[in-house]
Amino acid sequence: MTTRRLGRTDIELSPIGLGCMQFSGTRNVVRWMIRPIDQETVTSVVRAALDGGVNWFDTAEMYGQGQSEEALAAALKTCGIAPGEVTVATKWAPLGRTAADITRTIGDRLRHLGGFPVGLHQIHMPTGSWSSIPAQLKAMAALLKSGEIRSVGVSNFSARQLVLAHRVLAAEGVTLAANQVRINLLHRNVERDGVLDAARRLGVTLIAYSPLQGGLLSGRFHDDPALVRSQPVMRRFFGVLDRRGLSAQGLARTRPLVDTMRAIGKAYGVSVSQVALNWLITRYGDTVVAIPGASKPRQAADAAAVMEFRLTEAEIGKLDELSLT
Ligand SMILES: NC(=O)c1ccc[n+]([C@@H]2O[C@H](COP(=O)([O-])OP(=O)(O)OC[C@H]3O[C@@H](n4cnc5c(N)ncnc54)[C@H](OP(=O)(O)O)[C@@H]3O)[C@@H](O)[C@H]2O)c1
Numbered sequence: 001m002t003t004r005r006l007g008r009t010d011i012e013l014s015p016i017g018l019g020c021m022q023f024s025g026t027r028n029v030v031r032w033m034i035r036p037i038d039q040e041t042v043t044s045v046v047r048a049a050l051d052g053g054v055n056w057f058d059t060a061e062m063y064g065q066g067q068s069e070e071a072l073a074a075a076l077k078t079c080g081i082a083p084g085e086v087t088v089a090t091k092w093a094p095l096g097r098t099a100a101d102i103t104r105t106i107g108d109r110l111r112h113l114g115g116f117p118v119g120l121h122q123i124h125m126p127t128g129s130w131s132s133i134p135a136q137l138k139a140m141a142a143l144l145k146s147g148e149i150r151s152v153g154v155s156n157f158s159a160r161q162l163v164l165a166h167r168v169l170a171a172e173g174v175t176l177a178a179n180q181v182r183i184n185l186l187h188r189n190v191e192r193d194g195v196l197d198a199a200r201r202l203g204v205t206l207i208a209y210s211p212l213q214g215g216l217l218s219g220r221f222h223d224d225p226a227l228v229r230s231q232p233v234m235r236r237f238f239g240v241l242d243r244r245g246l247s248a249q250g251l252a253r254t255r256p257l258v259d260t261m262r263a264i265g266k267a268y269g270v271s272v273s274q275v276a277l278n279w280l281i282t283r284y285g286d287t288v289v290a291i292p293g294a295s296k297p298r299q300a301a302d303a304a305a306v307m308e309f310r311l312t313e314a315e316i317g318k319l320d321e322l323s324l325t
Contacts, residue, residue, distance in 0.1 A: 052304020159194030
């Protein structure tokens with residue numbers, strides 16, 4: 001599969017990137033959502049992604065207060081990757097801070113990334129900052145103009161906020177590159193809430209996070225429901241809140257979909273999770289790229305291999321239908 005342009009920038013991304021929340025360690029609240037992994041495992045996950053053709057990585061300040069950024073940079077170096085050879089996306093954490101902190105903390109981002117440039121800097125969420133969205137975007141635009149970052153993105157923005165962000169940046173002569181939102185077979189909200197239409201109209205890339213619904217769309221919990229009990233507490237908590245999440249009810253509801261994914265995957269010799277990811281990067285065309293997380297090298301290799309086949313329109317249609325039931 002060919003690369004996709006990040007918004008209207010000159011950055012080319014593989015349709016599958018690697019989500020690096022799994023590299024957060026134990027320093028903050030993310031430890032309730034992931035199982036921490038050591039540096040050696042991080043390096044083997046990154047190596048598997050690179051070997052499979054992944055050319056970009058998504059991390060964030062919030063992922064262990066710089067721990068994920070550091071672990072990613074160390075892994076890339078061990079794998080022989082020089083700064084600039086891959087794209088690194090990171091995010092500013094707005095909670096309880098002002099736009100001035102975007103400028104103040106860029107040095108921390110660059111230090112944690114150990115020489116790897118910030119290819120995309122994102123506002124992690126539209127809420128939580130003492131400053132307005134326009135003030136935060138103007139600070140981002142200033143970083144781009146001073147050459148400290150290569151492009152500007154947002155995350156978890158609604159259609160209205162996306163249009164606002166685009167307008168504010170355009171007035172600064174800067175293009176909005178991306179909006180990172182949850183999209184997967186069980187979360188197709190972007191199709192109804194205007195985010196997909198706005199992104200297409202404005203030439204903004206949508207970065208699909210939690211593309212496997214935290215592992216549910218791998219089918220492994222359907223095979224062995226007892227595995228749910230061993231999941232990190234926040235994954236279980238959100239699973240119970242979501243009627244199609246990680247709970248007995250959620251597994252029952254999603255079983256017909258997963259059974260069909262398994263049957264479709266068999267014809268290609270691929271796994272259920274590979275069908276889930278291929279649906280995502282095929283269904284929405286070039287507008288969407290995905291960042292599956294991986295805590296094991298074989299998961300990263302599986303994800304990367306998704307770029308080697310393409311589901312048919314009929315298969316996409318069948319999955320579309322089942323994913324809404
Ligand atoms: N912007 C935001 O607000 C936001 C929010 C959430 C996530 N994100 C980003 O999106 C990335 C991915 O999201 P996510 O981690 O929430 O969800 P995800 O990608 O849907 O699920 C990742 C988990 O699925 C399991 N998995 C992966 N490949 C598998 C395979 N082949 N077979 C079986 N299980 C497999 C692994 O679980 P185990 O580790 O338990 O094996 C892995 O940790 C994150 O790393 C982060 O970069 C962004």
